[in-house]
Amino acid sequence: MVNAKPKVRIEHLIKIYGEKPRAALQLFREGKSRDAILQVTGHVLGIADVSFTVNQGEVFVVMGLSGSGKSTLIRCINRLIKPTSGHIYIDDEDIALINEERMREIRLTKVSMVFQHFGLFPHKTVVENVAYGLKIRGVEKKQRSQKALETLEVVGLTQWAGYLPASLSGGMQQRVGLARALATDAEILLMDEPFSALDPLIRREMQEELLRLQKKLHKTIIFISHDIQESVKLGSRIAVMKDGYIVQIATPEELITNPADNYIRAFIQDVNRAQVLKTGSIARQIITFTVEEDSPQTALEKMLYQNLKQIYVVRQGFPVGVVSRETLAAAIPEGREDITQLMQADFPQVNADTTLENIFHLYQQELPIAVVDESGKFKGVVEQSDVFASISSLT
Amino acid sequence: MASSLGGADKLLNPFKIYSLPVESWINHTIFFLVDRLRPFFQAIRFPFSLVLDGIEWVFLAIPPLILLPIIGLVVWQLAGRRIAIFSIVALIVLGFLGVWQETMMTLSFMGTAVLFCILIGIPIGIACASNYRIDRVVQPILDFMQTLPLFIYLVPIVMLFGIGKVPGVIATLIVAIPPLIRLTTLGIRQVSKEVVEAAIAFGSTKRQVLWEVQIPLAMRTILAGLNQTIMAALSMTVIASMIAVEGLGMMVLRGTASLNIGQASIGGLGIALLAIMLDRITQAIGQGNHQVSWQERGPIGFILSKVKNKKAASTYSGS
Ligand SMILES: Nc1ncnc2c1ncn2[C@@H]1O[C@H](COP(=O)(O)OP(=O)(O)O)[C@@H](O)[C@H]1O
Numbered sequence: 001m002v003n004a005k006p007k008v009r010i011e012h013l014i015k016i017y018g019e020k021p022r023a024a025l026q027l028f029r030e031g032k033s034r035d036a037i038l039q040v041t042g043h044v045l046g047i048a049d050v051s052f053t054v055n056q057g058e059v060f061v062v063m064g065l066s067g068s069g070k071s072t073l074i075r076c077i078n079r080l081i082k083p084t085s086g087h088i089y090i091d092d093e094d095i096a097l098i099n100e101e102r103m104r105e106i107r108l109t110k111v112s113m114v115f116q117h118f119g120l121f122p123h124k125t126v127v128e129n130v131a132y133g134l135k136i137r138g139v140e141k142k143q144r145s146q147k148a149l150e151t152l153e154v155v156g157l158t159q160w161a162g163y164l165p166a167s168l169s170g171g172m173q174q175r176v177g178l179a180r181a182l183a184t185d186a187e188i189l190l191m192d193e194p195f196s197a198l199d200p201l202i203r204r205e206m207q208e209e210l211l212r213l214q215k216k217l218h219k220t221i222i223f224i225s226h227d228i229q230e231s232v233k234l235g236s237r238i239a240v241m242k243d244g245y246i247v248q249i250a251t252p253e254e255l256i257t258n259p260a261d262n263y264i265r266a267f268i269q270d271v272n273r274a275q276v277l278k279t280g281s282i283a284r285q286i287i288t289f290t291v292e293e294d295s296p297q298t299a300l301e302k303m304l305y306q307n308l309k310q311i312y313v314v315r316q317g318f319p320v321g322v323v324s325r326e327t328l329a330a331a332i333p334e335g336r337e338d339i340t341q342l343m344q345a346d347f348p349q350v351n352a353d354t355t356l357e358n359i360f361h362l363y364q365q366e367l368p369i370a371v372v373d374e375s376g377k378f379k380g381v382v383e384q385s386d387v388f389a390s391i392s393s394l395t
Numbered sequence: 396m397a398s399s400l401g402g403a404d405k406l407l408n409p410f411k412i413y414s415l416p417v418e419s420w421i422n423h424t425i426f427f428l429v430d431r432l433r434p435f436f437q438a439i440r441f442p443f444s445l446v447l448d449g450i451e452w453v454f455l456a457i458p459p460l461i462l463l464p465i466i467g468l469v470v471w472q473l474a475g476r477r478i479a480i481f482s483i484v485a486l487i488v489l490g491f492l493g494v495w496q497e498t499m500m501t502l503s504f505m506g507t508a509v510l511f512c513i514l515i516g517i518p519i520g521i522a523c524a525s526n527y528r529i530d531r532v533v534q535p536i537l538d539f540m541q542t543l544p545l546f547i548y549l550v551p552i553v554m555l556f557g558i559g560k561v562p563g564v565i566a567t568l569i570v571a572i573p574p575l576i577r578l579t580t581l582g583i584r585q586v587s588k589e590v591v592e593a594a595i596a597f598g599s600t601k602r603q604v605l606w607e608v609q610i611p612l613a614m615r616t617i618l619a620g621l622n623q624t625i626m627a628a629l630s631m632t633v634i635a636s637m638i639a640v641e642g643l644g645m646m647v648l649r650g651t652a653s654l655n656i657g658q659a660s661i662g663g664l665g666i667a668l669l670a671i672m673l674d675r676i677t678q679a680i681g682q683g684n685h686q687v688s689w690q691e692r693g694p695i696g697f698i699l700s701k702v703k704n705k706k707a708a709s710t711y712s713g714s
């Protein structure tokens with residue numbers, strides 16, 4: 001992310017369920033475990049000192065098994081649940097301190113929410129559901145219906161506007177839920193396991209849809225999931241929760257290549273690594289033939305020394321061709337030293353953020369693939385053997 | 396022998412030596428209340444008698460031939476055509492039995508009692524649903540109200556309020572209000588937690604959550620409670636007549652007392668017909684087809700569709 005501007009910042013958030021959380025909080029600060037606190041005070045430790053920052057335009061996934069505190073965490077952000085201690089900053093405003101009136105304003109304008117079981121109003125039509133936030137904000141009926149219909153169009157449900165939610169399928173109902181959250185133009189979207197209640201096929205469809213929408217809308221999304229596949233697919237970063245703690249916060253790739261503990265290892269077992277790992281992260285830095293500096297002789301020497309079969313030719317940082325050791329070895333005695341004549345200008349090249357599953361077809365020529373960064377500059381190479389090694393490696 | 400056992404008898408039955416003077420405590424309390432708080436209870440009377448007189452005036456002042464179609468149309472709109480026809484027929488039968496006036500008196504008495512049940516019961520039910528502490532206080536009181544034999548509180552009510560329609564309404568209130576409170580609480584608690592959360596998450600105030608979400612979704616259950624309340628109120632008509640409430644109940648009471656079985660039967664039939672009628676009406680409202688809006692059903696729907704057809708026809712012929 002170029003503009004990594006913090007949108008939501010959570011500092012030392014603690015939530016303890018129960019009537020008298022003070023004593024429990026004291027025990028927690030003394031370092032007592034969740035179970036010990038439950039036994040002594042009968043209070044449940046929902047969130048145990050959690051801190052993280054979500055940047056503008058990011059999809060931040062919170063993942064964990066059921067009961068790990070995900071729903072509690074996301075509900076603290078719009079204060080459906082009141083935190084016991086700690087700070088939650090939305091655009092530098094501490095949600096934990098403001099009064100109810102201001103909180104309502106924030107819910108009306110800045111933060112909206114999508115629910116696991118959709119949370120639609122069963123007695124209101126689809127269009128009334130979508131317009132609900134605007135109605136509460138006091139927008140005139142005509143205007144809010146107009147806006148609701150526009151939003152329904154975004155999720156492809158215009159023709160269902162007049163129906164009650166019960167007459168729609170699960171996937172369609174959640175599209176309504178999504179539209180309702182989008183209709184208020186809130187910048188922050190809280191999504192509590194929005195696709196968990198859907199069939200696998202529909203779930204995948206909805207994930208694609210969310211990614212498609214996010215490309216256009218650039219919302220700041222906090223997305224709860226208990227599904228690692230979903231998390232790595234959607235998340236720009238993932239926070240893994242366990243018993244109210246955050247175990248690790250990492251990009252999907254970091255999580256898979258460098259899991260913090262066995263809890264996360266157990267999670268990532270099922271992940272198709274080729275779908276997650278990016279060429280950039282396994283690209284090997286390797287010596288190149290720099291047109292401006294190197295002569296064929298020095299290049300050949302380096303190749304012999306490092307036992308390379310071919311070398312990429314780079315001009316001003318950009319890869320322009322590839323040349324094999326045999327070609328160089330044959331050409332030098334004949335005095336043909338113009339590298340642009342010797343090199344092969346047709347070579348496989350991918351961006352650093354391409355996932356491994358999308359590069360297999362490029363290995364037809366037995367050449368290592370050149371990996372370039374966003375500006376097209378050479379970053380390194382990925383050989384077929386590297387790909388296999390990283391996909392199968394047991395961490 | 397008996398005398399020799401006298402001492403032992405006393406020992407084995409301590410109740411003979413002493414009993415708590417609760418009876419006189421209660422009497423004193425009641426007398427004290429009646430004495431000191433008369434103005435207060437007179438003030439409570441006021442809104443009840445105002446509403447009672449108003450409703451009764453409407454029912455008795457409008458001649459039957461005008462009132463009947465009005466009732467018919469209202470019932471048609473609320474509960475559908477079949478129940479409307481039943482109601483009209485039932486009222487006509489009662490009219491020809493010569494008890495029109497008694498029926499109207501009972502109806503207005505009931506109407507007042509039920510109206511106050513709604514005004515008091517639904518807010519209490521809502522409060523119980525949203526606050527466990529209130530609920531914990533109210534529940535045992537409701538249990539008490541529903542299990543206590545009627546006559547036990549009939550006497551203090553008469554002492555505090557005198558006899559007549561107002562104490563009748565208040566006695567009826569005590570019997571009839573519990574189901575409405577209970578089912579209002581139940582209905583609101585039954586609304587899905589997630590749906591309520593959604594309403595809050597989109598910025599609703601407590602009041603908006605109540606009116607936009609909780610009450611509409613609890614309406615079916617609340618109306619089931621209202622149905623039970625009306626039935627309970629109707630069952631009170633005979634007892635209320637004991638404290639001089641006029642109407643069909645009075646006919647039953649007088650008829651029974653003077654062995655005039657005919658009079659008692661007609662009164663009883665009237666109460667039964669009213670019961671069936673009100674039961675059907677409230678049930679029909681509760682189970683109402685929510686897919687069809689009020690503008691599309693009943694007499695209003697009938698007229699609107701006629702108007703629309705006419706408009707369509709005129710534009711068609713005009714073009
Ligand atoms: N209202 C509540 N009162 C007491 N404990 C609760 C309450 N809500 C949740 N919990 C407990 O807090 C923990 C975290 O719950 P939750 O945030 O719903 O987890 P998740 O969404 O990850 O499944 C669980 O152990 C749950 O039992």
Ligand SMILES: [Mg+2]
Binds near residue numbers: 070
């Ligand atoms: Mg949850």
